[in-house]
Amino acid sequence: MKFATLLRKAPEWMIHDGPHRDIVLTSRIRLARNLDGSTFPGYARKDDRVALMTALQPKIESLPEMKDSFSEDLGNLDAIRKQALVEKHLISREHAAKAGGSAAVINREQSLSIMINEEDHLRMQSIRSGLDLRAAFAALDRVDTELDGLVNYAFDQRYGYLTACPTNLGTGMRASAMLHLPGLVLSDQVNQVITAVNKIGLAVRGLYGEGTEALANLFQISNQHTLGEREGDIIARLEKVIEQVIGHEQNARKKLLEDAPHKVLDHVGRAYATLCFAHILESKEALTHLSMLRMGCDLGMFPGMEAKLIDTLLVEIQPAHLQIGAQRKLNAEERDILRAEVLRRRLAGFPEPKTDVAAGPPPEDPPLI
Amino acid sequence: MKFATLLRKAPEWMIHDGPHRDIVLTSRIRLARNLDGSTFPGYARKDDRVALMTALQPKIESLPEMKDSFSEDLGNLDAIRKQALVEKHLISREHAAKAGGSAAVINREQSLSIMINEEDHLRMQSIRSGLDLRAAFAALDRVDTELDGLVNYAFDQRYGYLTACPTNLGTGMRASAMLHLPGLVLSDQVNQVITAVNKIGLAVRGLYGEGTEALANLFQISNQHTLGEREGDIIARLEKVIEQVIGHEQNARKKLLEDAPHKVLDHVGRAYATLCFAHILESKEALTHLSMLRMGCDLGMFPGMEAKLIDTLLVEIQPAHLQIGAQRKLNAEERDILRAEVLRRRLAGFPEPKTDVAAGPPPEDPPLI
Numbered sequence: 001m002k003f004a005t006l007l008r009k010a011p012e013w014m015i016h017d018g019p020h021r022d023i024v025l026t027s028r029i030r031l032a033r034n035l036d037g038s039t040f041p042g043y044a045r046k047d048d049r050v051a052l053m054t055a056l057q058p059k060i061e062s063l064p065e066m067k068d069s070f071s072e073d074l075g076n077l078d079a080i081r082k083q084a085l086v087e088k089h090l091i092s093r094e095h096a097a098k099a100g101g102s103a104a105v106i107n108r109e110q111s112l113s114i115m116i117n118e119e120d121h122l123r124m125q126s127i128r129s130g131l132d133l134r135a136a137f138a139a140l141d142r143v144d145t146e147l148d149g150l151v152n153y154a155f156d157q158r159y160g161y162l163t164a165c166p167t168n169l170g171t172g173m174r175a176s177a178m179l180h181l182p183g184l185v186l187s188d189q190v191n192q193v194i195t196a197v198n199k200i201g202l203a204v205r206g207l208y209g210e211g212t213e214a215l216a217n218l219f220q221i222s223n224q225h226t227l228g229e230r231e232g233d234i235i236a237r238l239e240k241v242i243e244q245v246i247g248h249e250q251n252a253r254k255k256l257l258e259d260a261p262h263k264v265l266d267h268v269g270r271a272y273a274t275l276c277f278a279h280i281l282e283s284k285e286a287l288t289h290l291s292m293l294r295m296g297c298d299l300g301m302f303p304g305m306e307a308k309l310i311d312t313l314l315v316e317i318q319p320a321h322l323q324i325g326a327q328r329k330l331n332a333e334e335r336d337i338l339r340a341e342v343l344r345r346r347l348a349g350f351p352e353p354k355t356d357v358a359a360g361p362p363p364e365d366p367p368l369i
Numbered sequence: 370m371k372f373a374t375l376l377r378k379a380p381e382w383m384i385h386d387g388p389h390r391d392i393v394l395t396s397r398i399r400l401a402r403n404l405d406g407s408t409f410p411g412y413a414r415k416d417d418r419v420a421l422m423t424a425l426q427p428k429i430e431s432l433p434e435m436k437d438s439f440s441e442d443l444g445n446l447d448a449i450r451k452q453a454l455v456e457k458h459l460i461s462r463e464h465a466a467k468a469g470g471s472a473a474v475i476n477r478e479q480s481l482s483i484m485i486n487e488e489d490h491l492r493m494q495s496i497r498s499g500l501d502l503r504a505a506f507a508a509l510d511r512v513d514t515e516l517d518g519l520v521n522y523a524f525d526q527r528y529g530y531l532t533a534c535p536t537n538l539g540t541g542m543r544a545s546a547m548l549h550l551p552g553l554v555l556s557d558q559v560n561q562v563i564t565a566v567n568k569i570g571l572a573v574r575g576l577y578g579e580g581t582e583a584l585a586n587l588f589q590i591s592n593q594h595t596l597g598e599r600e601g602d603i604i605a606r607l608e609k610v611i612e613q614v615i616g617h618e619q620n621a622r623k624k625l626l627e628d629a630p631h632k633v634l635d636h637v638g639r640a641y642a643t644l645c646f647a648h649i650l651e652s653k654e655a656l657t658h659l660s661m662l663r664m665g666c667d668l669g670m671f672p673g674m675e676a677k678l679i680d681t682l683l684v685e686i687q688p689a690h691l692q693i694g695a696q697r698k699l700n701a702e703e704r705d706i707l708r709a710e711v712l713r714r715r716l717a718g719f720p721e722p723k724t725d726v727a728a729g730p731p732p733e734d735p736p737l738i
Contacts, residue, residue: 273642279635
């Protein structure tokens with residue numbers, strides 16, 4: 001698959017409606033693996049990395065799951081194209097900083113992506129719409145098992161899979177879900193929830209992972225520990241917590257509609273209006289408005305507007321996507337103008353927000369995790 | 370004329386299109402007069418003030434210009450009604466603070482209003498649409514001459530009309546125009562213009578006169594001095610300066626459209642959108658957006674939308690007008706919700722802003738005053 005095709009094609013997770021899609025955008029599983037007897041990428045010489053990549057890449061491409069995949073040495077992609085892969089959540093920001101000697105193999109559905117020579121020799125990711133960590137794990141587990149038959153993983157009886165960073169030792173697994181929590185943010189409850197989630201050993205991060213800001217009211221919840229617990233147990237525990245957070249978000253939205261309907265209508269109305277009529281839009285502001293539009297959409301204020309349109313826009317309005325669309329480098333000012341233009345065009349024709357979204361009485365709030 | 374009629378009726382200056390109405394909302398003349406041998410209102414005893422008012426009010430009502438006028442002792446108007454008269458620019462904020470013993474007489478067209486026992490025994494105002502100081506003065510001069518035949522003005526050969534505050538001595542006249550200067554504000558030139566205007570002895574004030582903020586990009590320019598110059602000369606000088614400011618504003622708008630069309634479209638588009646879709650709107654924010662809408666209207670971005678609608682809204686969304694409309698006292702939160710509702714209703718049905726407002730090359734900027 002060519003890069004242009006990859007970029008044009010919507011990933012499976014955007015098109016399909018997974019469980020709890022109104023609140024959980026995606027579920028992701030990442031496995032870290034290394035080859036026995038080879039130096040970790042951060043310490044290996046360039047020709048060793050190239051040799052390892054050259055040996056690994058065809059093996060990955062040969063897997064049935066990776067048929068017709070996009071497979072490329074990062075040395076062949078310019079900065080904007082690599083950034084576009086980050087914006088689509090297909091490679092990590094760290095991987096995008098790599099050049100020759102590192103590669104990415106991504107399947108047609110963009111549900112599986114395998115990075116070669118990131119921090120580890122192999123970083124494999126499976127992504128699904130909604131809250132569907134088990135399905136995401138099952139898909140990646142098959143790939144992992146198949147690869148295990150083709151290469152020799154660095155594995156220790158006591159420490160499990162060996163990884164460049166000790167925080168990944170053991171299962172080498174990071175399971176995460178991206179949650180949209182505008183209700184908790186608007187009702188000033190989100191920090192309470194984050195604190196509670198952190199206390200039980202889970203991490204909460206921003207839109208693009210570790211060290212990034214929570215934009216568009218999107219929060220990534222993931223396991224911190226990879227050692228001493230089985231994959232299935234980690235996932236089950238994470239899933240349970242996420243379901244509780246979903247419950248809190250649902251209640252927060254219902255309560256907001258009940259107690260402060262004007263506030264909800266105001267936030268959603270202004271967001272819709274700005275997206276439809278602004279001519280200069282910075283990324284951060286656009287994301288904030290898209291979050292409110294997404295909430296309005298979930299609340300039934302925009303009949304005919306689907307969540308997947310908004311989820312697509314969250315990616316489409318990012319800098320690299322805009323520049324590839326324009327087929328040239330754009331400075332920040334030009335991007336802000338183009339971003340507003342794209343949003344006006346994509347949101348044209350939808351009817352104005354409905355203002356009669358009545359809420360039933362809010363349910364009892366369950367205990368805080 | 371009853372208070373309800375006065376409030377419902379649009380003032381003449383809102384309906385008519387005076388010269389330069391795109392930039393000059395109104396021209397106003399105010400004359401301060403006192404009766405010979407009577408103590409100034411600030412020093413008079415209440416029964417003296419009542420006696421003077423009781424003697425003056427019927428004389429004013431009897432003038433041909435004041436036929437069928439609204440004429441009321443302020444003691445008979447509650448705070449909200451008095452505030453509504455301030456919002457319509459019919460009485461001063463200071464006069465609204467007065468109670469029994471002070472009165473207001475306002476003609477049917479609301480082009481003439483006469484305050485009894487404000488700071489002076491008589492404060493008479495004439496108001497016109499656009500830049501039309503001469504017509505405003507001519508109308509008030511007739512009233513002044515007629516009254517001069519009915520009462521004995523305090524007048525000194527050397528100091529002219531005697532007034533409670535020495536800054537009004539002489540002509541007792543304040544001539545002013547309310548200018549809408551969004552172009553100069555957006556292009557960061559307005560402070561330069563204000564400084565230049567101040568330097569030549571004119572005052573620049575906010576929407577509701579002395580000590581008020583410049584809201585909605587509205588600036589009132591008036592004479593500072595009342596002594597030693599004839600009325601006609603003061604007006605001619607003021608008019609000349611205002612015409613220069615108009616020129617600067619026109620150039621600023623043209624240059625903005627030429628150099629930063631996206632910025633103009635962005636400001637106007639966001640303003641329109643927020644006014645049409647917000648559900649909570651504070652007064653200050655609403656005024657800011659109405660200013661941008663007015664500019665868009667002047668630039669031809671809203672065919673079918675007339676400046677007078679927006680000028681009417683500038684008054685209609687003020688706190689007292691909202692509360693009289695709702696027929697009850699409203700707290701700030703309730704007013705913000707009602708304000709948004711009024712604006713959504715009044716702006717519904719207008720087509721979306723046109724975005725093809727092309728500008729010709731900007732003209733040479735004349736020297737700064």
